Amino acid sequence: EVQLVESGGGLAQPGGSLRLSCAASELTLDNYAMTWVRQAPGKGLEWVSAISDNAGVTYYADSVKGRFTISRDNSKATLYLQMNSLRAEDTAVYFCARDRLPGGYYYMDVWGKGTTVTVSS
């Protein structure tokens, strides 16, 4: 089945770290920009970070800049999000998503089901 599967979510203490992974199944990530989007409980969608097809360029929301790092390993068809210095307000479901077309248009047409991150003491 063509899908993206996130993992790595869970409970973390404030100030702690988590590393999210997004693995592609029967789907190529080569030449496609990738994005992380999160959704706090009962809230709307918030863009978190994006990475270009060759990982040459990365982008971050101000709310996570300096704390989160996006990366990818195209040979493993996997996207990552290293989350450090976690805060309570980072509590959310985190989705990874693939661009609709190669080239970096940032319209996301393939999404994972999400992984839940809870930051609490």
Place this chain on the structure above:
Amino acid sequence: DIQMTQSPSSVSASVGDRVSITCRASQGINSFLAWYQQKPGKAPNLLIYAASSLQSGVPSRFSGSGSGTDFTLTISSLQPEDFATYFCQQANSFPLTFGGGTKVELK
């Protein structure tokens, strides 16, 4: 940053109704706009990209229009499976931003 303002925040409608949702950008974004549908507990689903292009597999009752700062998503005849929350997203510049969402509810 470009702010995306959706209205209304919720709408009550019946099956067969025509429903329109608007999204206004705080500055011009050309046609770099997408619309997504999200159902509870599920990931968003891309409906419209580039303001008016229908994503493959999406029913033709969904349409998008607009350019610059003002955009509209229209559902021509609401079906039971369309009751969901809809989000716009600008792809003109980083940071990417989403509208606050519009919940379409059964009247």
